[in-house]
Structure formats: C-alpha cells, structure tokens
Amino acid sequence: MNKDQHVEFLLRLGDNSLVLGHRLSEWCGHAPVLEEDIAMTNVALDLIGQARMLYSHAGEIEGKGRDEDAIAYLRDVLDWRNCLLVEQPNGDFADTMARQFLFDVWNFEVFSALTKSSDEQLAAIAAKALKEISYHRRHSGDWVIRLGDGTEESRAKMIAALDRVWGFTDELFQMDDVDKAALAAGIGVDLEALRPAWESHVGAVLAEAGLEKPSVTWSVKGGRTKGHHSEHLGFLLAELQFMQRAYPNSNW
Amino acid sequence: MNTHPITDPALGDRAAWAVLRDVTDPEIPVLTLEDLGVIRAVDVDLEHHSVHVTITPTYSGCPAMQTMEIDIRDRLMRAGFTTVDVETVLSPAWTTDWLTETGREKLRAYGIAPPAKGEGGGKAVLMGHDPVVACPQCGSEDTKPISEFGSTACKALYRCNACLEPFDYFKCI
Numbered sequence: 001m002n003k004d005q006h007v008e009f010l011l012r013l014g015d016n017s018l019v020l021g022h023r024l025s026e027w028c029g030h031a032p033v034l035e036e037d038i039a040m041t042n043v044a045l046d047l048i049g050q051a052r053m054l055y056s057h058a059g060e061i062e063g064k065g066r067d068e069d070a071i072a073y074l075r076d077v078l079d080w081r082n083c084l085l086v087e088q089p090n091g092d093f094a095d096t097m098a099r100q101f102l103f104d105v106w107n108f109e110v111f112s113a114l115t116k117s118s119d120e121q122l123a124a125i126a127a128k129a130l131k132e133i134s135y136h137r138r139h140s141g142d143w144v145i146r147l148g149d150g151t152e153e154s155r156a157k158m159i160a161a162l163d164r165v166w167g168f169t170d171e172l173f174q175m176d177d178v179d180k181a182a183l184a185a186g187i188g189v190d191l192e193a194l195r196p197a198w199e200s201h202v203g204a205v206l207a208e209a210g211l212e213k214p215s216v217t218w219s220v221k222g223g224r225t226k227g228h229h230s231e232h233l234g235f236l237l238a239e240l241q242f243m244q245r246a247y248p249n250s251n252w
Numbered sequence: 253m254n255t256h257p258i259t260d261p262a263l264g265d266r267a268a269w270a271v272l273r274d275v276t277d278p279e280i281p282v283l284t285l286e287d288l289g290v291i292r293a294v295d296v297d298l299e300h301h302s303v304h305v306t307i308t309p310t311y312s313g314c315p316a317m318q319t320m321e322i323d324i325r326d327r328l329m330r331a332g333f334t335t336v337d338v339e340t341v342l343s344p345a346w347t348t349d350w351l352t353e354t355g356r357e358k359l360r361a362y363g364i365a366p367p368a369k370g371e372g373g374g375k376a377v378l379m380g381h382d383p384v385v386a387c388p389q390c391g392s393e394d395t396k397p398i399s400e401f402g403s404t405a406c407k408a409l410y411r412c413n414a415c416l417e418p419f420d421y422f423k424c425i
Contacts, residue, residue, distance in 0.1 A: 039400070124345070
C-alpha cells in the first residue's frame with residue numbers, strides 16, 4: 001500500500017465523521033426536546049473529535065505539512081471521501097435517526113475491526129472511538145424502535161425515513177483498490193465481510209420496532225471512492241468552511 | 253483498591269506531580285486531573301528545567317482537554333520549569349475505571365453519581381446493560397435514566413424515583 005492510499009483511507013473515515021458531526025450540529029437549538037438537543041450535539045462532538053484525530057494522523061502520514069484544519073477547511077467537494085449517507089440533509093427527526101442508525105451500526109463494525117489495524121495510531125483511535133460509538137448505536141437504535149413501535153404517525157415517518165436513506169447503504173460495503181490495498185496491508189477492513197453483522201443488527205432492531213426491511217430497489221454509490229457527491233455536500237461545506245474561505249488563514 | 257498508576261512515584265518526579273496535584277477539570281471543578289486519571293506520566297529533566305507530561309483524552313471531542321493542557325503548562329511554568337511539553341496519547345484508551353476512590357467520593361458529594369463499578373459497570377454497560385445508579389442526593393437505588401447524553405460528554409441524565417430529584421451520572425466508558 002502506498003502512502004497516498006493510506007492517507008486516502010484515513011480521509012474516508014475522517015470525512016464520514018466530520019460530515020455527520022456537522023449535520024448533527026445543525027440540530028443544536030432545534031431538536032424536538034431538550035434531552036435530544038443535548039444528545040445529538042454530544043454525538044456530534046464525539047464525531048468531530050474522531051475526525052480531528054483521523055485528520056491529524058492522515059496529515060502526519062502524508063508529510064506535506066497539512067494539519068487537521070487544512071484538511072477540513074481547504075478541500076473542495078470533489079476531494080471529500082465521505083459516504084453519501086452521512087451528507088443527506090437532516091429532514092425531520094425520524095430522517096435523522098434513520099440515517100444515524102444505519103451509519104452507527106456500520107461504524108461500530110468498522111471501528112471494531114480497526115482496533116486490530118497494523119497502523120497503531122489508527123488502532124488507538126478506533127479503540128477510543130468504539131466506546132463512544134457504542135453509545136451512539138444504542139441511542140439511534142432506541143429511537144428507531146420508539147418511533148417504529150410508536151404512534152401511527154411516528155411509524156409512518158420512520159418507514160418513510162428508512163425508505164429515503166436505504167439506497168445509500170450499499171456504498172458502505174463497497175471495496176475499491178484503496179480499500180483492498182488497506183486490507184492487504186493489515187491497516188484496513190474487509191467491508192464486504194461486515195455486511196452480515198450489519199444486516200443482523202439492523203434486522204434485529206427493525207424487528208423490535210415492528211418494521212420491515214425497506215424494499216428499495218435503487219442504490220447510489222461513489223461518494224467514498226470517487227468524490228461523486230450529492231448536491232447537498234457543497235452547501236454543507238459552504239457553511240463548514242466559511243470562515244477560512246472568507247478570511248484565509250484566520251486563527252484564534 | 254487497585255494501585256492507581258499515577259500514584260506510583262516511578263512515573264514521574266514528585267515535585268512536578270505536586271504542582272499538578274491541584275489542577276482541576278474545568279467542567280467538573282471538584283475533580284483534579286489526578287482524580288480523573290487523565291495525566292498518564294510526568295518526566296522531569298532537572299538539568300534543563302524541562303518536563304514532559306503525557307495526558308490522555310476522556311472523550312475524543314471533549315472540549316475541556318485543551319483547557320487542561322493550557323492549565324498544566326501554565327502551572328508548571330509558574331513553578332519554574334522553563335520547557336513544558338504536553339503530549340496526548342490515545343492508547344490505552346481512558347476508562348472511568350481510572351477514576352480514583354477520592355474522585356468518586358468528590359463526585360458524589362458534588363451531586364454527580366460516580367460510574368458503576370465491577371460486574372455491573374464498565375464493559376457490561378457499554379454493551380447495553382443498565383447499571384445500578386444510586387441517587388447522589390438521597391442514596392436510593394430506585395433511579396431511572398432519562399438520557400444517556402448529558403451536560404458534558406462524560407455524563408448521563410438520571411432521575412431519582414424516591415426523592416424525585418434529577419441528577420447527573422458520570423457514565424461508564
């Protein structure tokens with residue numbers, strides 16, 4: 001595995017965390033109840049913290065003097081490598097929880113496997129992050145159950161929410177040359193092999209919620225591997241990167 | 253009681269430890285960084301008046317970490333060290349098991365229930381088993397979680413069914 005692939009592999013993980021962390025931070029002050037406002041911003045904080053560690057590590061491996069801020073604030077849309085799922089707009093609370101749950105279950109499996117990475121710093125980040133992700137996964141899973149098994153309206157909203165994001169989940173298990181090289185080097189994860197564990201956990205929660213697995217036939221990929229994003233990421237970055245774009249090199 | 257790593261004098265010079273002993277957590281000011289188990293090592297180079305401090309974050313995104321680092325640096329510089337390096341290490345990952353007994357007592361007295369220990373705590377809680385949490389106000393174990401996320405990254409929200417008071421619980425990680 002060459003250095004560029006190693007950096008790319010780390011950026012894919014970091015970009016997932018930062019983009020989803022940013023999305024959740026958009027709920028700050030807008031959640032349906034105070035406890036959820038606090039919960040979503042807490043999860044956002046964990047994810048943004050994880051992104052910082054992954055970016056710092058990527059910058060060090062790269063060795064070109066880019067730090068976490070340069071990586072977060074000075075890349076354009078096509079250079080971002082997050083999966084399409086995490087950049088989808090918040091929608092209503094059910095949309096946010098459906099997106100979060102499908103991602104958290106995947107993220108838990110990925111970081112569990114990464115605790116054994118031959119990249120020691122990545123393994124350390126994973127061990128740290130995994131404890132936090134355990135809380136995230138339980139939180140979003142609880143909401144899928146509560147809304148799915150709730151009122152007629154909450155159930156309808158959760159069904160619609162799952163339908164809207166389900167087509168973005170195939171991308172999570174796609175392996176391209178970078179993923180294969182990372183796996184061969186003992187750094188990465190066999191994403192295809194994680195699918196049964198993901199399906200089993202997601203299936204168990206859906207069953208408890210009294211929900212069927214969505215019968216969605218469309219599937220979109222390309223964010224993680226090619227930087228082919230939905231129209232939403234550009235708007236997200238416009239906000240996330242505003243200060244550095246408007247006032248280059250500003251610092252405080 | 254387990255031997256806490258940071259009480260081992262072999263880990264660092266006693267003078268530097270003494271200086272750091274009263275640096276507190278900016279968000280839970282009753283806890284010192286020693287109570288919290290955040291300072292992992294202190295290495296003093298007396299010849300060059302320099303000190304190298306190794307810390308570990310409680311949570312990946314804990315905003316208090318930066319303040320802790322500044323406080324450590326500030327306190328040691330004021331004590332006469334000319335060079336202070338603060339290094340952050342991630343492994344082994346911080347765990348609430350590193351909270352000292354004194355720290356647990358201070359939390360309770362401050363109105364925050366300390367993290368569950370032993371079989372009912374730690375890993376079992378991460379896997380989703382509900383811990384037994386005693387109300388820090390009245391001591392009743394008849395309590396109910398309201399949210400696993402609280403006013404800081406390290407806390408959960410609880411309510412006591414006996415005295416009806418809401419309270420913070422320092423959750424297991």
